[in-house]
Amino acid sequence: MRHIISVLLENEAGALSRVAGLFSARGYNIESLTVAPTDDPSLSRMTIVTSGSDEIVEQITKQLNKLIDVIKLLDMTAYPHIEREMALVKVRVPEAADREEAKRLADIFRGRIIDVTHDTYVVEITGEGSKLDAFLEALQPFPVLEVVRSGVMGIARGDVSLQI
Amino acid sequence: MSETASSSTAITGAEIFCRSLQAEGVEVVFGYPGGAVLHIYDALYRQDKVSHVLVRHEQGAVHAAEGYAKSCDKPGVALVTSGPGATNAITGIADAYMDSVPLVVFTGQVPTSLIGNDAFQEVDTVGITRPCVKHNFLVKDVKELATTIKKAFYVATTGRPGPVVVDIPKDVTADSCEFEYPESIRMRSYNPTSKGHTGQIRKAVELILSAKQPMIYTGGGVILGKGSEALTEFTRKLGYPITNTLMGLGGYPASDKQFLGMLGMHGTYEANMAMHHADVLIAIGARFDDRVTGNIEKFCPHAKIVHVDVDPSSISKNVKVDVPIVGEVEPVLRELIKGLNENGGKPDAEALATWWKQIEEWQAQDCLKYDQSSELIKPQYVVQKFWELTQGEAFVTSDVGQHQMWAAQFYRFDKPNRWINSGGLGTMGVGLPFAMGVQFAHPDATVGCITGEASIQMCIQELSTCFQYQLPLKILNLNNRYLGMVRQWQEFFYQGRYAMSYMDALPDFVKLAEAYGHVGIQVTQPGDVEGAIKEALAQKERLVFLDFITDQSENVYPMIPAGAGQNEMILV
Numbered sequence: 001m002r003h004i005i006s007v008l009l010e011n012e013a014g015a016l017s018r019v020a021g022l023f024s025a026r027g028y029n030i031e032s033l034t035v036a037p038t039d040d041p042s043l044s045r046m047t048i049v050t051s052g053s054d055e056i057v058e059q060i061t062k063q064l065n066k067l068i069d070v071i072k073l074l075d076m077t078a079y080p081h082i083e084r085e086m087a088l089v090k091v092r093v094p095e096a097a098d099r100e101e102a103k104r105l106a107d108i109f110r111g112r113i114i115d116v117t118h119d120t121y122v123v124e125i126t127g128e129g130s131k132l133d134a135f136l137e138a139l140q141p142f143p144v145l146e147v148v149r150s151g152v153m154g155i156a157r158g159d160v161s162l163q164i
Numbered sequence: 165m166s167e168t169a170s171s172s173t174a175i176t177g178a179e180i181f182c183r184s185l186q187a188e189g190v191e192v193v194f195g196y197p198g199g200a201v202l203h204i205y206d207a208l209y210r211q212d213k214v215s216h217v218l219v220r221h222e223q224g225a226v227h228a229a230e231g232y233a234k235s236c237d238k239p240g241v242a243l244v245t246s247g248p249g250a251t252n253a254i255t256g257i258a259d260a261y262m263d264s265v266p267l268v269v270f271t272g273q274v275p276t277s278l279i280g281n282d283a284f285q286e287v288d289t290v291g292i293t294r295p296c297v298k299h300n301f302l303v304k305d306v307k308e309l310a311t312t313i314k315k316a317f318y319v320a321t322t323g324r325p326g327p328v329v330v331d332i333p334k335d336v337t338a339d340s341c342e343f344e345y346p347e348s349i350r351m352r353s354y355n356p357t358s359k360g361h362t363g364q365i366r367k368a369v370e371l372i373l374s375a376k377q378p379m380i381y382t383g384g385g386v387i388l389g390k391g392s393e394a395l396t397e398f399t400r401k402l403g404y405p406i407t408n409t410l411m412g413l414g415g416y417p418a419s420d421k422q423f424l425g426m427l428g429m430h431g432t433y434e435a436n437m438a439m440h441h442a443d444v445l446i447a448i449g450a451r452f453d454d455r456v457t458g459n460i461e462k463f464c465p466h467a468k469i470v471h472v473d474v475d476p477s478s479i480s481k482n483v484k485v486d487v488p489i490v491g492e493v494e495p496v497l498r499e500l501i502k503g504l505n506e507n508g509g510k511p512d513a514e515a516l517a518t519w520w521k522q523i524e525e526w527q528a529q530d531c532l533k534y535d536q537s538s539e540l541i542k543p544q545y546v547v548q549k550f551w552e553l554t555q556g557e558a559f560v561t562s563d564v565g566q567h568q569m570w571a572a573q574f575y576r577f578d579k580p581n582r583w584i585n586s587g588g589l590g591t592m593g594v595g596l597p598f599a600m601g602v603q604f605a606h607p608d609a610t611v612g613c614i615t616g617e618a619s620i621q622m623c624i625q626e627l628s629t630c631f632q633y634q635l636p637l638k639i640l641n642l643n644n645r646y647l648g649m650v651r652q653w654q655e656f657f658y659q660g661r662y663a664m665s666y667m668d669a670l671p672d673f674v675k676l677a678e679a680y681g682h683v684g685i686q687v688t689q690p691g692d693v694e695g696a697i698k699e700a701l702a703q704k705e706r707l708v709f710l711d712f713i714t715d716q717s718e719n720v721y722p723m724i725p726a727g728a729g730q731n732e733m734i735l736v
């Protein structure tokens with residue numbers, strides 16, 4: 001089963017490689033991993049999307065907790081939560097008709113065109129992974145030059161929160 | 165040394181290193197010098213509280229620190245230089261990681277300005293050691309040095325112990341700042357649990373008292389957590405049978421009648437059969453290693469399991485348990501004893517008597533029997549004689565192989581911290597440096613190293629260290645002219661195709677011992693075994709290397725072959 005785990009860890013050199021190393025050394029899956037400092041600059045927050053049986057995910061959370069740099073974590077799968085991912089997509093739109101169609105698709109998906117040249121657009125789009133997949137699918141007719149995806153971030157709804 | 169203007173109280177990083185070790189009560193550091201740690205060596209030279217033992221190879225330094233730590237209540241400390249010094253130390257660090265040995269290993273590093281430049285003797289020590297340490301640090305500023313050392317000792321020795329590496333660039337040891345060693349340390353990201361959860365303790369007590377065919381299975385955690393006294397009280401109070409893992413030997417007195425011997429691949433028939441038929445299993449400070457469980461599908465098919473472990477990730481990792489208790493063995497055992505008293509219930513005496521009767525039948529199998537009537541020296545006989553002649557009071561280290569199993573089976577440990585071996589990594593070569601560390605921790609004790617002719621050669625250079633420091637070790641080389649453990653597997657599972665398991669061109673160990681300044685004795689006749697051991701023990705001031713030429717064809721029994729269950733043993 002797919003799990004989304006948020007981790008608060010010390011914002012220190014090497015903390016990321018400890019997490020990445022743990023996943024590769026123990027053969028756990030990583031679908032995506034995002035990390036950045038929080039409002040408290042001594043802390044980083046990481047979102048990991050992984051998958052495995054209940055036993056494996058239990059081990060993953062225990063092993064993560066065991067890392068000395070990890071302060072706290074939350075397997076959000078167990079709670080109502082929100083997931084978001086961002087993609088930046090560069091498409092080639094040489095003809096006026098292409099530009100119109102691309103603009104229309106971006107609008108439908110609530111994307112924004114954030115860069116325009118005479119024959120390319122860069123579209124920014126946010127949402128759940130499946131929405132991003134659908135958007136990329138819809139863009140199939142165009143030559144897509146580049147796709148950058150941020151990986152998933154998540155936050156639990158309501159009272160459940162991950163803080164120290 | 166840095167010539168920058170410093171206030172009169174500022175001292176160099178190298179001096180801070182020494183003062184921090186003094187503040188930690190470190191008495192001995194095992195190490196080997198080199199460019200990146202020269203400032204530190206100079207500072208060590210100019211003080212006399214922390215002594216330094218010069219080994220002959222950095223692997224030996226770390227193993228010696230492990231032997232020291234495993235045999236007493238203190239962490240082991242090693243100091244090596246950057247690059248090759250650090251890489252030579254890796255095997256020891258990994259060994260300590262697998263067996264949860266509290267160590268602080270200091271590695272020199274190239275100056276901060278050169279890190280990442282492929283500088284002379286640079287390796288990414290923090291990167292290389294990361295998968296085999298409990299934690300590691302790179303100290304980038306002299307102002308962080310004292311606090312980092314404090315953290316390193318704290319992390320290494322608390323919770324589930326383990327090795328911590330502190331990588332110190334050379335310029336950090338030259339720079340200076342004011343020295344203040346923190347009295348205590350708190351880390352928001354690290355808070356090991358000590359006491360067990362009350363609700364879980366209550367559940368465990370109920371389950372324990374409901375047992376008809378109980379079994380207590382304990383491991384290295386009892387030794388590491390100084391829980392033997394509490395364990396003994398707990399076990400005697402219940403009257404239940406008990407077994408120890410290879411790492412847990414000595415955690416419960418082997419001479420006690422409730423003790424069924426070691427369990428697992430080369431454990432006793434009675435211990436493994438009792439595990440297999442148990443209805444309640446009480447696991448304490450043990451990690452359900454595959455050498456213990458055999459085929460996990462067939463493991464303890466009838467048992468409800470209580471598991472006490474300080475590391476939550478050890479619990480339900482290999483075997484799903486019914487009552488997990490996260491905590492330290494000592495306080496948890498005390499809570500369990502209290503819980504048993506408060507509950508007031510008693511074990512089912514009738515069921516227990518029937519269970520013991522069954523166990524006695526298994527014991528009657530006499531699974532460790534061997535026959536010393538032949539012309540050849542049986543390795544088991546040597547260990548048994550050594551046990552008798554030292555009244556079971558020696559500290560015993562071993563290497564890895566058949567001799568290790570015979571040592572575990574035939575030297576019966578009644579006290580904790582006396583049996584020092586490599587279980588998790590199974591590192592050949594540990595025996596001699598382990599023994600050095602033990603002798604430094606216990607200068608007056610008898611320290612025996614039961615080894616094989618292959619293992620001993622992996623750190624043989626430490627015989628020179630032993631001479632320099634006049635360590636009167638007793639080395640018992642069970643010389644079967646084979647990589648015996650490998651040969652045994654080839655005999656059983658590869659139709660006797662002995663690929664590379666033969667130790668050709670062995671040195672003359674007597675001459676070798678003598679070349680290093682020690683006493684060497686070769687023993688070829690069973691009748692001479694006892695006399696030779698007596699002679700070695702009588703030589704109180706000298707290291708004696710006893711080279712026993714043993715029966716080459718001897719195998720370790722019983723044995724659970726790979727894939728089999730605990731009730732499917734190969735017996736003699």
Ligand SMILES: Cc1cc2nc3c(=O)[nH]c(=O)nc-3n(C[C@H](O)[C@H](O)[C@H](O)COP(=O)(O)OP(=O)(O)OC[C@H]3O[C@@H](n4cnc5c(N)ncnc54)[C@H](O)[C@@H]3O)c2cc1C
Nearest residue numbers: 383384385389410411428429430449451474493587588590
């Ligand atoms: C050739 C060879 C053959 C072997 N054959 C066997 C065999 O037949 N039988 C056998 O048993 N082993 C055997 N081993 C050893 C085996 O590989 C494992 O090392 C061993 O079984 C592990 O022992 P353990 O479960 O006691 O765990 P350890 O490695 O000693 O781990 C200790 C456990 O206790 C926990 N702990 C630590 N401190 C505390 C504390 N204060 N409070 C609570 N918990 C704590 C830790 O978290 C950990 O889970 C063999 C090894 C070799 C090299």
Ligand SMILES: Cc1ncc(C[n+]2csc(CCOP(=O)(O)OP(=O)(O)O)c2C)c(N)n1
Nearest residue numbers: 565566567592616617618619646647648649
């Ligand atoms: C460093 C290392 N290399 C290889 C092995 C694999 N191995 C395990 S036991 C063994 C043979 C040990 O031979 P010896 O020391 O003579 O002991 P014996 O089994 O003969 O008693 C080997 C090669 C190991 N455990 N460690």
Ligand SMILES: [Mg+2]
Nearest residue numbers: 616617646648
């Ligand atoms: Mg051998």
